[in-house]
Amino acid sequence: MTKSIMIVGVGGQGTLLTSRILGALLCGSGCDVKLSEVHGMSQRGGSVITYVKYGDRVASPIIAPGEADLILAFELLEAARALPYLKKGGRIIANNQEIMPMPVITGAADYPADIAAxxxxxxADLVTVDALPxxxxxxxxxxxxxxxLGVLSRSLSFTEEAWRNAIESTVPPKFLEANWKAFLLGRGK
Amino acid sequence: MKRLMLGNEAVARGLYEAGCRVASAYPGTPSTEIMECLAKYPEVYTEWAPNEKVACETAMGAAIAGGRSFCAMKHVGLNVAADPLFTASYTGINGGFILAVADDQGLHSSQNEQDSRHYARAAKLPMLEPADSVECKDFVTEAYRISETYDTPVMLRLSTRVSHSQGQVEELPRTEVPVKDYVKDSWKYVMMPGQAKKRHHIVEERSLALAKLAEETPLNQIEWHDRKIGIISAGIAYQYAFEALGEKASYLKLGMIHPLPTEKIRAFAAEVDELYVIEELDNIIESWCRQIGVACKGKELFGFEGEYDQRRIRTALLGETAEAVDFDGAVPMRPPVMCPGCPHRGLFYTLNKLKLTVTGDIGCYTLGANAPLNAIDACLCMGASISMLHGFEKIRPEAADRTVAVIGDSTFMHSGITSLTNLVYNQGFGTVIILDNSITGMTGHQDNPSTGKTLKGDIVDKISIDAICAALGVKRIRVVDPYDMAALEAALKEELPVREPSVIISRRPCALLKEVVHQPPFHVDAEKCKKCKNCLKIGCPALRITPEGAVIDDTLCLGCGLCRDMCAFGAILDAKGAAKK
Incomplete structure (x- = not known):
């Protein structure tokens, strides 16, 4: 059975580091793993999407609408945009942050109100988090x-040691302790 | 040990392991990371060439000299490199030669959605297509083997979802492949009509031998499951098909996509009830099936446009649709934008303000076409801005005082120099703006001949854009800081009416470069803000309007000061509280 996790956000928010840590975690798990990300023009402050899939045999690296077990949204509008990808019974974890896209800044569109509600x-099973504080x-x-990522870890059955190893292998040593602390705060410890 | 690798990184690993010695490329999404990863291996000489044609020719020179060589490009880059490639098909190689080309189904970062497979057929070259990172590495080894066995360049076709997906790949040590002897052989390497006639015959014989290889090679595999549905597919489309149908179908998975295996296709088709060809973009395999008398379905179900996914295939073949819930309101688009502090912003604001007609080019600055800047009128391909300006002014000479071309530093080096040569020599009088941000920006910061650093990190003499323009005979060359919009406007007003070619170099490094020092964030004095929204006209993502007035996001603002120049009420202040420069 393949598990599908979608990470969405705004270019520049650091979604790639999150998926890299997740990749390092899964690489040591004995599963088949595929990650898919898009580079280039879509990174310049546009919507960014990373797909993470693991299981016995992962064929397609991308997630189609209705297929995501978990969606980790770094921003609320991106959570709304990703909603059609959620599997029935799946969970969205969303950061309580609003970043205005250019059509909203120029007045051509409105930022939707009360997205979480x-x-x-x-x-949808939505968990919101105030990640910045x-x-x-x-x-x-x-x-x-x-x-x-720490919040996401609550919905996955990997040991704290496995997460620690994955973070150690991904972030530079001088940022390790701050990142580990951030992870534990998200995980609820 | 297995490691997660991008398809591009796995291609680089494959090249390293297979003894590649020389590699040259021009960056282009989604191919760029191949060369960036390959550059980390000291055993392989790697470089950024000014364009794809030069990269292909450099790699061919290395191949003729007897070493295994490589060049890489995105799909549109192959248009640039097509000239040497078509004749390299005639000369053949000495050391193995691979050309990797990455298509961009879904147009994630490209100006068109062309299908590179046509080139393999047109140039009569074998083409392999990996479907994941593991195959990316393995197919490189096989491509060199085919290249040296059949005396031919080999094309490796990638795509966004193969290049930019990660899978677990086993790392092996490098096999050193000795440089072959070089023997002068003008009948093989000098293509004039007499020689080329003979070589063409050899190409046709090689094509027959490659067609035979296609029937036998394990790159083309049959996977038998339920035989009611038969699927012929290749590359990423095979992955979508397998995910959609699993063991409900049997598969002929093609790893060699030119030439196609006629007998293998016929034999597979004979064993299944319904045959489908699943291929993104054009109907190349499907057309071949029809040509050899094999009935199949394909494009009528899936179409020619965009990326496929497993859902599209499941819906078309099994009638299954996944349950999906849409948000209950409009979700505004989030298009890519110029970054805060981007040196291009002030320039495009000024061009739009002066209502100029702007021929554009390829790079981050193509975003100057989007709202609210709305400054670009046309954009075709690398280097086209200057040539299009020249042609535009030949039809509308009266519009010359309100028409400009914009081109980046790397794009100018790629193919803008020849365009400017034409404009100057053939009596054009256009105003050309070179946006020199000291880097190749959109593809993620690659050096180019004007930056003074090579791919390997060596510091070298910069090639001066100013001096090139002067050498081409441009007499009016001036340099402006694009953060100074008043100076930009003044320069444009002076150069536009002049009836001779002029070049304005808009020079300031990309705001994302590590060595660039930024000013502290600006802020808005809410009492002075009249909510006129004039500051929003520069399209900065760090600025937004609230019921209380304009607000600057101090986590995004890099203190470029453009918004302060937009405010007539002195409401936007720098960190020291100053409203004007």
């Missing part, structure tokens, strides 16, 4: 991505 009303508590505003 509306996503919940549609029947936790990242600041860990000592680095940029560690939002690792806080969110």
């Amino acid at each position: 509306r996503v919940q009303a549609l029947g 936790l990242a600041l508590e860990a000592g680095n505003a940029k560690a939002v991505n690792v806080v969110l």
Whole structure:
């Protein structure tokens, strides 16, 4: 059985580090693993999507609508955009942050109100997180991505040691302790 | 030990292990990381060439000299490299030669969705297509074997989802392949009509031998499961098909996609009830099936456009649809934008403000076409801005005082120099703006001949853009800092009416470069802000309007100061509280 995790956010939010740590974790798990990300023009402040899939045999590296077991959204509008990808009974974890896209900044479109409540009303299992204060508590505003990974870890059955190894193998040693602290704050420890 | 690798990284690993000695490329999404990863192996000489044609020719020179060589490009780069490639098919090689080309199904970062497989057929070259990172590595070894056995360049076709997906790949040591002897042989390597006639015959004989190889090679595999549905597919489309149908179908998975295996296709088709060809973009395999009398379905179900996925195939073949819930309102698009502090922003704001007609080019600055800057009128391909300006002004000479070309530093080095040569020599009088941000930006910061650093990190003499323009005979060359919009506007107003070619170099390094020092964030004095939204016209993602007035996001702002110049009420202040420069 393949497990499908989708990570969505805005270019520049550090989604790639999150998927790399997840990749390192899964690589040591004995599963077949595939990650898919898009580079180039879509990174310049646009929507970014990474797919992470693991299981006995993963063929397609991408996730189609209705297939994601878990969606980790770094931003609320991106959570709304990714909603059609959620599998029935799947879970969305969303960072309580709003980043205005250019059509909203120029007045051509409105940023939707009450996204979290509306996503919940549609029947999705939504968990919202205020990741920024936790990242600041860990000592680095940029560690939002690792806080969110910590929240995600609650929905996956990997040991804390496995997560620690994955983070150690991915982040530079001088940032390790701040990132580990951020991860534990997200995980709820 | 197995490691997670991008398809591109696995290609690089394959090249390293297979004894590649020389590799040259021009960056282009989704192919760029091949060369960046390969550059980490000291055993392989790697370089960024100014364009794909030069990269292909450099690699061919290395191959003729007897070493295993490689060049890489995105799909549109192959258009540039097509000239040497078609004749390299005639000369053949000495050391093995691989050309990797990465298509961009779904147009994630490209100006068109062309299918590179046509080139293999047109140039009569074998083409392999891996379907994941493991095959990316393995197929490189096989490609060199085919290249040296059949005396031919070999094409390796990649795609966004193969290049940019990661899978677990086993690392093996490098096999050193000795450089072959070089023997002068003008009948093989000098292509004039007499020689080429003879070589063409050899190409046709080689094509027959390769067609035979296609029937036998384990690159083309049959996977038998349920025989009611038979699938012929290759590359990433095979992965979508297998994920959609699993053991409900049997598969002929093609790893060698030119030439195609006629008898193997016929034999597979004979064993299944319904045959489907699943291939993204054009109907190349499907057309071949029809040509050899094999009935199949394909494009009528899946279409020619965009990326496929497993759902599209499941729906078309099994009638199954996944349950999916849409958000209950409009979700505004989030298009890519110029970064905060981007040196291109002020330039495009000024071009739009002056209502100029702008021929554009390929790079981050193509985003100057989007709202609210709306500054670019046309964009075709690398280097086209200057040539299009020249042609535009030949039809509308009266518009010359309100028409400009914009081109980046790397794009100018790629193919803008020849365009400017034409404009100057053939009596054009256009105004050309070279956006020199000291790097190749969009593909993620690769050096180019104007930056003074090589792919291997060596510091070398920069090739001066200013001096090139002067050498081509441009007499009016000036350099402007694009953070200074008043100076930009003044320069444009002086150069546009002049009836001779002029070049304005808009020079400031990319705001994302590590060595660039930024100013502290600016802020808005809410009491002075009249909510006029004039500051929003520069399209900076760090600025937004709230009921209380404009707000600057201090986590994004890099203190470029453009918004302050937009404010007539002195409401935007720098960190020291100053409203004007």
